Amino acid sequence: MGQPDRRELVTILLLCLPAVLAPALPAWWEPATAWARLWTTAAEVTVICAAVLASRRAPVLPMLAVLVAGTWNVSEGAASFQFWGLDLPSFKVLPLNGLTLAAIVLSHRAGRRAPDPRPALRAFAALLGTGAAAVLALSLFGGPRPAPAVTAFWLPALSGVLLSGLLPWSVGLLFRQRAEQRLRERRLAAGQARLRERNRITQDMHDSIGHDLALIALRAAALEMAPDLPVRHRQAAGELREAAADTTERLHRIIGVLREDDPAPLTPPEESVSDVVERAAASGLRVELRGDGSLRDPTARRVVQESLTNAAKHAPGASVTVEVLGGPAGVTVEVTNPASRATMGRARGGPSGPSGGMGLAGLRERVRLAGGVFEAGPRNGGFRVTARLPRAERPGTERLDAEWSGAERPDVERSGTERPDVEWPRAERSGAEVTREGSLRSLGEAAETGEEMGVDMGVNMDVADGTR
Structure with a gap:
């Protein structure tokens, strides 16, 4: 006893x-x-x-x-x-x-x-x-x-x-x-907190590595199209691009099993929109920033990050324009990718797996929770993503990366009928430089206007491979 x-x-x-x-x-x-x-x-x-x-x-x-x-x-x-x-x-x-x-x-x-x-x-x-x-x-x-x-x-x-x-x-x-x-x-x-932390770390690894692999594929595509390189070097660059695409797909499949689609920050919390654009431009993406790039709004930064990541994966070499317009009522972020008729198709061996981020449906829901309006669709033969955000986010949206579980996302309403999946247009040359006049100017050839592509507003940007 x-x-x-x-x-x-x-x-x-x-x-x-x-x-x-x-x-x-x-x-x-x-x-x-x-x-x-x-x-x-x-x-x-x-x-x-x-x-x-x-x-x-x-x-x-x-x-x-x-x-x-x-x-x-x-x-x-x-x-x-x-x-x-x-x-x-x-x-x-x-x-x-x-x-x-x-x-x-x-x-x-x-x-x-x-x-x-x-x-x-x-x-x-x-x-x-x-x-x-x-x-x-x-x-x-x-x-x-x-x-x-x-x-x-x-x-x-x-x-x-x-x-x-x-x-x-x-x-x-x-x-x-x-x-x-x-x-x-x-x-x-306590168990859910451990799972969320584990999934956050897994998601962060997936998104960061996936983004870097997409930029590697972009640089390899630029080398593959360079006319001053020997044929065997261009072939090696093509094989490198294909290997980066395959690695991205395998990474998505392996880590996708371990996570619960719990989004994690792709970029540090203190990073601005211009920092995201500069990093993409330094990797070879033809990108131009217009407007106030010092914006540090997490939702706007996520929209730009996801758009540039998908552009680098599905359209290496295509020019992308990022425009940030501020007003008394809120901020408008617009990411545009023009294209020509000749660049509609996918380049051989381009990345085809889903992006490491959230896709259009996830971005639309994130913007909605922040009190804004999200639009995405074809424009003048290219593709445009627009997010209108209020000046002050609703309470708790800053922590959406750590708190929002993919299993709890409401279904995204689709408007209209189902349309063909979107493929980001591709250009034949790449390269970029950062100007010191307050904006980033692309050096690639300007894309010609082509026929308009159909897109479902609820389809992810990253479904160029046919996956919804």
Whole structure:
């Protein structure tokens, strides 16, 4: 059983006080029965000590022992009750004796500590059933008037079982169930936090590496199309581009199994739109930035990042224009990719897997949660993505990368009918330089105007390979 700790000793002391002090009360003290009272007190103290110590291992049996011993002594009660209109004497409710407080405390403890409530329920059912059967039998076969034992013992005993046993046990069981529920919720929250962190790290690795592989494929495509290189060098550059595309696809498949589509930041939180554009331009993407590139809005930065990543993957060499317009009501971010009829097709071995980011559907939902409007579709033979964002984001949208789970994204409404998937147009030359006049100017050939491509507004930018 082990040595009792301080709490158990304090509990024993407090529960023994009523048993020790009750015989000293003037109403209960009778000199003729003094020795009987002393022996009764000693028995009650022994029962209480043994029950408290045993309740640490088996809380139900000590509760039943104290409950039966306490309800047997019905000389005093907390109240009296009488059936009005019936010729029956009154009876005491909730017998009061030296074991009453111990019965209440141990019943509550049994409700809180017992892992299975069924044994206690069966014990209460047995006690109450025995008492009810005794009352019924004495009432039916006790003569014209019920036997005095019904009101003198059985009804007070039944009230003691209900009020000092079943009621505090039920309260303790309720506390236990609530504590277990809170524990389950904390464990679930901790597990979800670990999964979110793991998925965030996985997503961040996937997006960062996928973005770098797309830029590697872009540089390899530029080398493959360079006329001043020997044929074998251009062939090697083509093989490098194809290998980067295959690696991107394998990376998406492998890490996609481990994550829950929980978006993570592609760029550091302090990075601005111009930083994103400069990094893409330094990798060889023909990109031009117009307007205020110092914007650090996370949603606008994500729109630019995703658009440039898909342009680099699906249209290496095509010129891209990023325009940021600020106003009193909000900010408009527009990413445009013009194309010619000759550059509609996919280059041999170009990257075809889905992007590491969120795609058009995810960007539309992100912009909507930020309180803005998102548009994407064909324009003048090319493709344009437009996001209109309010000046102040709604609370919590800055943390969307860490909190938004892909499983919880609402379905994106589609307008119109299904149309062919979009392929980013390609140009035949690439290269870029950063000017110091406040914008990034592309050096590639200007793309000619071509026929317009159909696009579903809910289809991802990264579905050029036919995947939705």
